[in-house]
Amino acid sequence: MRSTFPPYASSDAVWGITKEAPTAMAPPIRSSISKLPDEGNPSRRTASTPLFAPALAAAMVSDRRQLHIFFFPFMAAGHTLPVVDMAKLFARRGVRATILTTPADALSVAASLNRASEAGHPVETLLVEIPPAEAGVPEKLADTKSAGAQMDFLMSTARLRDPFERLLREHRPDAVVSDMFFPWSGEVAEELGVPRLIFHGTSFFSLSLSDALFHHPPPESSAGEEGGLYAVPGLPHRIEVDRSQIPDFRQQKPEFAEVFVKMKQAEKICFGVVVNSFYELEPEYADHYRNAMGMKAWHVGPVSLCNDDDGDRSARGAGAGAGVVDPDNCLSWLASKEPSSVVYVCFGSVCRFTAAQLREIALGLEASGHPFIWVVRDPAGKGDPSSEQWLPEGFEERTAGTGMVIRGWAPQILLLNHEAVGGFVTHCGWNSCLEGVTAGLPMVAWPMFADQFYNERLLVQVLGVGVSMGGEKRYTLREDERPLVGAEEVARAVKVLMGGGGEEMRRRARELREAARAAMREGGSSYGDMGRLIEELLGRQTTPVHAGD
Structure with missing residues (x-):
């Protein structure tokens, strides 16, 4: 019998979710959110009460x-x-x-x-x-x-x-x-x-x-069947x-x-x-x-x-990692961008990528044509995150006006709640999922291990506020065992997230934001x-x- 355990049990991007009964699924969350009282459509940045x-x-x-x-x-x-x-x-x-x-x-x-x-x-x-x-x-x-x-x-x-x-x-x-x-x-x-x-x-x-x-773990697979x-x-x-x-x-x-x-x-x-x-x-x-x-x-x-002003948001987690960025520099950069035009990219405090995968992410963000903030850890834990060996040649020069690369820690909830940010590429750690929800943002889901595949399904298929990253995704703690996701898949996901096709996701995300604050x-x-x-x-x-x- 295959042994599975709760914190690391995970799911594939090709999950199917349907009702046990032969009736179409009507997500209860959508109906309950739609009945929330109108509070004057407040900005994502300011609670009405x-x-x-x-x-x-x-x-x-x-x-x-x-x-x-x-x-x-x-x-x-x-x-x-x-x-x-x-x-x-x-x-x-x-x-x-x-x-x-x-x-x-x-x-x-x-x-x-x-x-x-x-x-x-x-x-x-x-x-x-x-x-x-x-x-x-x-x-x-x-x-x-x-x-x-x-x-x-x-x-x-x-x-x-x-x-x-x-x-x-x-x-x-x-x-x-x-x-x-x-x-x-x-x-x-x-x-x-x-x-x-x-x-x-x-x-x-x-x-x-x-x-x-x-x-109820699945039975062991047959020989050669993964x-x-x-x-x-x-x-x-x-x-x-x-x-x-x-x-x-x-x-x-x-x-x-x-x-x-x-x-x-x-x-x-x-x-x-x-x-x-x-x-x-x-x-x-x-x-x-x-x-x-x-x-x-x-x-x-x-x-x-509970972090209900910019000071609290800047302080949260400050000192959690090397290379702490100045929040004011980030806010100044965001202030120069159009509302909801920037995609924020971050994969949490533990997830790492190989240098090859980081290069694909960089090329994909560049090809997407959207402004971005990308928070990066050192590739596969190999050393100094300020090393540029993993970046494509000339990347930062070509994206100087449209991209900001943050090495190390970033004040995530401060940045997610800025009016210039319009989408979030995430590893689907639960904190990041909730922080995206409370900021009213649609998300690109790129899970890797732990509960992240479950959270992907919740965002994409149940709540309707996310799009899955393309390419093969397999549960593993080891970054060198993950299939490489190409730049074209990264660019495609960002374009779906930030383009006109994502309007329904953005509407749902705004509804969930108000529901979270009401709760x-x-x-x-x-x-x-x-x-x-x-x-x-x-x-x-x-x-x-x-x-x-």
């Missing part, structure tokens, strides 16, 4: 002992940044929020937390360090240089168990929100009588598909995935596969799950996850909307779910029995 009412929210807990929650993210930008945003949102609701993080990862969130403190909603920080057991293991995922090193880093985080237990005993919080990659944190929390909430960092859609594949569609059972829609896109963990180290088994086991003892999503985005899968799967879950997103305002679905979680945790406030005391 305040997203949060922190003073009123804080009063919810004023008559009881202040609720204290630990937030313990995995040391990768795609996990740390949304958890920090979540902690800031809880702090605005009167909760005492404490982030547990390593010294290296703390640098990437310091500016954001400083601004929260200055605004009167401080988030505390407690530092933990991975005990040095193996030489060469970095302190955060972004510093790894290969797929093997990423797996070694994941395994190394188990050594945080003892420091985590000491902090839990010392500070005795009312609850802990910890990353899915820390299944041992659930064992410690249960032993000490502290409710543990899991943060997966993905959508209800992805969680539902991943769980279905975990319990692909073939597999209809995943037990979901709201008929969903077919290509077998070649589902990772086979029999090829991984046994101890690595064991981590994912432990993650599933940890779900059985957790208090519940917090999801960075909003109900209106994926209602059928939110209901499926809670009802059919029997999981307690609260949707509290999009959490990035986060007082009275919205995510605002309400966070309040219900706070009330439930407050209701548990008794003198806890801590094992071993």
